[in-house]
Amino acid sequence: MIERIELLHKAGYVHNDLKNDNLIVGKLPRGGLGRLRIIDFGTATKYQEEDGKHVAKDKEVIFKGNGLLNSWRVIRGFAPTRADDMMSIGLVMLYLIDGLPYQDTYFQMFNNHHPLRFQALSDAKEIFTPLMYCL
Secondary structure: OHHHHHHHHHEEEEEOOHHHEEEEEEOOOOOOOEHHHHHHHHOEOOOOOEEEOOOOOOOOOOOOOOOOOOOHHOOOOOOOOOHHHHHHHHHHHHHHOOOOOOOHHHHHHHHHOOOOHHHHHHHHHHHOOHHHHOO
């Protein structure tokens, strides 16, 4: 997955919506699994300006993407970076292995259209460090 997203980053874009629904695995002609593919680039954005400089990390943007598997920075409206895609990859892997500690609360708030659901989610993501997921 990291190799795939690296190709996108080298082209100057961030995916901004990495989630299990946007990952597919090809099938080999003789059976077995092929390469992992990343799909749905509808929320992908350029992370570099025309002069090659990185888009300002504190630039405010409208949140697009999956709240559960995006970084807290993106949820709070900061311009997405390559690091945010990498955070999403880690969250996707953890989600697929054992779920995320805040997912039940998120789903309950999301299904009820709670107005503070994204704020509560970004707060939870800031509290739960990567090391805490491994304990």
